[in-house]
Amino acid sequence: MKKFFTTLLVLLLVSCSSTDISEEASSDDTQSQEIVFEQGFGKNPSEYVANWNKLVSEIASDEETLFYFSIDPDNVQWASTDRNILLYQFGLNENTQSAFVLNMLIADDTVVGVEFFSPVANDEVTAQRTRLFFLIIIAMSDETLDKDGRESVLSKVGLYDEVESPNQIGGGVTVNAVRYVVEPLVDRGLLVGINFYSTSDSE
Numbered sequence: 001m002k003k004f005f006t007t008l009l010v011l012l013l014v015s016c017s018s019t020d021i022s023e024e025a026s027s028d029d030t031q032s033q034e035i036v037f038e039q040g041f042g043k044n045p046s047e048y049v050a051n052w053n054k055l056v057s058e059i060a061s062d063e064e065t066l067f068y069f070s071i072d073p074d075n076v077q078w079a080s081t082d083r084n085i086l087l088y089q090f091g092l093n094e095n096t097q098s099a100f101v102l103n104m105l106i107a108d109d110t111v112v113g114v115e116f117f118s119p120v121a122n123d124e125v126t127a128q129r130t131r132l133f134f135l136i137i138i139a140m141s142d143e144t145l146d147k148d149g150r151e152s153v154l155s156k157v158g159l160y161d162e163v164e165s166p167n168q169i170g171g172g173v174t175v176n177a178v179r180y181v182v183e184p185l186v187d188r189g190l191l192v193g194i195n196f197y198s199t200s201d202s203e
Helices: 002-012 045-059 063-069 124-141 147-156
Strands: 020-022 032-034 085-089 101-107 110-119 171-175 178-187 190-200
Touching: 045 063, 045 101, 045 124, 063 124, 110 124, 124 147, 124 178, 124 190, 147 171
Parallel strands: none
Antiparallel strands: 020 032, 085 101, 101 110, 110 190, 171 178, 178 190
16 A cells, blocks of 8 residues: 555656646646636636646547536536535546546635545556646645646655555645645555545634
């Protein structure tokens, strides 16, 4: 388990800035490209989804990646009658036991944070997808961070730490009024998922 998690952390060590994002979705030759997008916090849910999809369309290297990581607005649904959490699951068309899940936290029709669940599996596809999802979430949370700033966030939430058990994974940090938290999901001593929280801490 520790060996796999170390591999996952290496894959997460990637460059990402608001105007220069490597084409991380490509497993072959990659090249930098100038892109324009807006962060999602402070926008209404429709704008958040539109900005997410714009970012994905700019960095996706093929149609399969574009389809998997894009959010279908028709499949975004309220998680409860309180109407303060919007739920979206990625990859529902795939026959998998666990899917990537994004919860958008809503206050006054504004996205103020996200809760993201990533399954943990000992395969390259899941690790690659986790890497790209983390990139997108951080970019959508704060467009002012450069490459080093984003890597610093990942480091400060404990993603690069050596640990003796899955329960020791994770931590939290506040950067530019955004709170980032990583928590492990452990079942019977095994790491089965990672929860990544990104919330506005400006109020």
